[in-house]
Amino acid sequence: MRLESDLMRGAGPVAVLKLLERGEMYGYELADALERRSQGVLAMGQSTLYPLLYNLEAKGYIEAEWRVADSGRRRKYYRLTPKGRKRLATDTDAWKRLAGAMSALGVLGPADARASLGVAP
Amino acid sequence: MRLESDLMRGAGPVAVLKLLERGEMYGYELADALERRSQGVLAMGQSTLYPLLYNLEAKGYIEAEWRVADSGRRRKYYRLTPKGRKRLATDTDAWKRLAGAMSALGVLGPADARASLGVAP
DNA sequence: GCGTATACCTTGTCAGACATAGTATGTCAG
DNA sequence: CTGACATACTATGTCTGACAAGGTATACGC
Numbered sequence: 001m002r003l004e005s006d007l008m009r010g011a012g013p014v015a016v017l018k019l020l021e022r023g024e025m026y027g028y029e030l031a032d033a034l035e036r037r038s039q040g041v042l043a044m045g046q047s048t049l050y051p052l053l054y055n056l057e058a059k060g061y062i063e064a065e066w067r068v069a070d071s072g073r074r075r076k077y078y079r080l081t082p083k084g085r086k087r088l089a090t091d092t093d094a095w096k097r098l099a100g101a102m103s104a105l106g107v108l109g110p111a112d113a114r115a116s117l118g119v120a121p
Numbered sequence: 122m123r124l125e126s127d128l129m130r131g132a133g134p135v136a137v138l139k140l141l142e143r144g145e146m147y148g149y150e151l152a153d154a155l156e157r158r159s160q161g162v163l164a165m166g167q168s169t170l171y172p173l174l175y176n177l178e179a180k181g182y183i184e185a186e187w188r189v190a191d192s193g194r195r196r197k198y199y200r201l202t203p204k205g206r207k208r209l210a211t212d213t214d215a216w217k218r219l220a221g222a223m224s225a226l227g228v229l230g231p232a233d234a235r236a237s238l239g240v241a242p
Numbered sequence: 243g244c245g246t247a248t249a250c251c252t253t254g255t256c257a258g259a260c261a262t263a264g265t266a267t268g269t270c271a272g
Numbered sequence: 273c274t275g276a277c278a279t280a281c282t283a284t285g286t287c288t289g290a291c292a293a294g295g296t297a298t299a300c301g302c
Contacts, residue, residue, distance in 0.1 A: 010131075011219060012259085018226045028280050038222035048259055050281065055258085073268065073279065095228050098132060099220055101159035105139045107216050133290085149249050169290055171251065176289085194249070194299065 012052055014095060015042050017080065017088040020062060024079040027053060053078060061087050133173055134182075135216060136163050138201065138209040141183060145200040148174060174199060182208050 019025060019033055027050060035043040044052075056062045061084030064076050080088070102108045140146060140154055148171060156164040165173075177183045182205035185197050201209070223229045 010258090011223065014228055015223070015226055018228050026280080031280095038225055039218075041218050041222035042226075045260065046281080047261065047263095047283095051258080051260095051283095054282095071268065071279085074266090075280070092228055095223060096230070097160075097162050099223075099229055101162035102132065102136070102216060102220075104159055105136055105163070107135055107139050107213055108220055109217070131289090147249080166291065167250075168252090168292065168294095172289085172291095175251095192248090192299070195297090196249070 011042065011095075012044060012048065013056060014088070014091045016049075016052060016056065017061065017084055017091065020078060020080045020084070021088060024065075024077045026075040026077050028075075030078070056084070060084070132163065132216075133165060133169065134177060135209070135212045137170075137173065137177065138182065138205055138212065141199060141201045141205070142209060145186075145198045147196040147198050149196075151199070177205070181205070 015034055015038070016030060019030060019037075025033065027046075030053075031044070031046060031049050034049075053062070053064075057064055057078070060081055062078045063081055064078050066074060066076050069075050099108060136155055136159070137151060140151060140158075146154065148167075151174075152165070152167060152170050155170075174183070174185075178185055178199070181202055183199045184202055185199050187195060187197050190196050220229055
C-alpha cells in the first residue's frame, strides 16, 4: 500500500475499526475515507482492504449486511460488533503506548509522549 | 514479541536504528535498551531482534564488528552506516505522519497530531 | 563444579500487505 | 444508445516480518 511501506503494519485494522465506531460503512467508502481522512497516509489498495475486512469479520469484530443503495448498487455494509468495540479500545490503548514508546526513543516528538501517556506538560 | 501483538510491526527497525544513532551497541545491549527505554512496549525476543539485525546489515543500513569486551566476552557491535542514517530520517518522518494520521482518526490524542505535523496549537 | 546471566545463531511456521486480475453494474458524454 | 469511466466486491499467489522453540558457548558467583 501507500501505507508508508511496512511502517504501518497493524495500523490498518485499528483505523478501520475506528471509522466503523461512528456507524456502518461499506468497503469502497472505507477505502475512500481512509485515503482522505489521513491525507493518503493510511490509504490502502482494495487487495489490502477487503481481505482485512473478511479477516475482521471472521474473527467476529465486525459484521456485514448486503443492501441495495438508492443508486441501485449492491453494497456490503459493515458495522462493529460489541467484541469489535472492545478490541478497538484495547488497540487504541496499545497504540498510545506505542506512540509513547517511540517518543521515549526520540522517534516522535515529546508532545506525543505527554498526550499518549496522559502526563501533564 | 511483547511488542503489543502485531501493532508495532515496522516499529522494530526504526527503534533499533534510532538507538544506534548515538553510537554503536551490541545485540544483547540493544534488546535490553529497547526493553527498558520503552517500558517493555518495544521489547522483542532474541529470535526477532537478531534476524532483524542481519536484515538491516544485509541491506547496508548497519555494519557489524566483532570485538572482545573487557569482560573477555565476544560481542558483535553494530553501528549505523550513512545509508542507515538516511533511512532513519525517512522512517522518522514516516512515523510522524503515521502518528498524525492516527490522530486525525481519533486513535491518538490531538496533541500528537500537532506535534507530528508541526502545526501550531 | 554448577547454576545463572550473558551473548549469539538457526529453523520453521503463520499472518499480513500487496500486485495482479477478474466480475458486474450504474452514470454520463457524445 | 453505446462505450468509457467510476463504483463495488472477489480471488489468487507471492513476499516479508514476527515469533516460538531450540541450540551453542563463555564468564561469574557461590
